[in-house]
Amino acid sequence: DIQMTQSPSTLSASVGDRVTITCRASQSISSWLAWYQQKPGKAPKLLIYKASSLESGVSSRFSGSGSGTEFTLTISSLQPDDFATYYCQQYNSYPLTFGGGTKVEIK
């Protein structure tokens, strides 16, 4: 199975900050990576697919980059609605696997 490791697990930031979350795969997954945002009591919401493709309707302050084993999700200017937990997911091979999550908290 491909292990997905996110860092940091928790991040404290202020509104307006630029935030970067990292996701590492235990082996190459090409660009087959998605990012999700999850708020308490809600289902995850797709932000990015194929490492850098922005899902329709998602704010352009979210961007993704990377390929192979290292990926990043960047929020260019953190907004109040962005405080949530973020997950990466690889879909290169089965079983599909997720990262452990990064909780973005208010500083």
Add this chain to the structure above:
Amino acid sequence: QVQLVQSGAEVKKPGASVKISCKASGYTVTSYTVHWVRQAPGQRLEWMGWINAANNTEYSQKFQGRVTITRDTSASTANMELSSLRSEDTAIYYCAREGRRGSYYSYWGQGTLVTVSS
């Protein structure tokens, strides 16, 4: 618009089975693969299996033999049954529809809490 609406919360005893439904609207249920993903308290999201447009299924080895995913095309519903429940199966279970370009999830159900307790 696309919606996935799941059945309600369940409380089960160890050893029992649970069946969760996921009703799709806004798209043709036979056109996209539907996956099941669960999230146990404090744990990461965990893929369980899928059913595709051709009614084929694939399951995570972790759940092989305990999980069955079916589809009722006439009711636009996908179902997931998990048997031999144990306390570790207490989790929120989600159905999710694949995106147009791969096995990521563009649409999710609202989640169904399954509690396994004696």
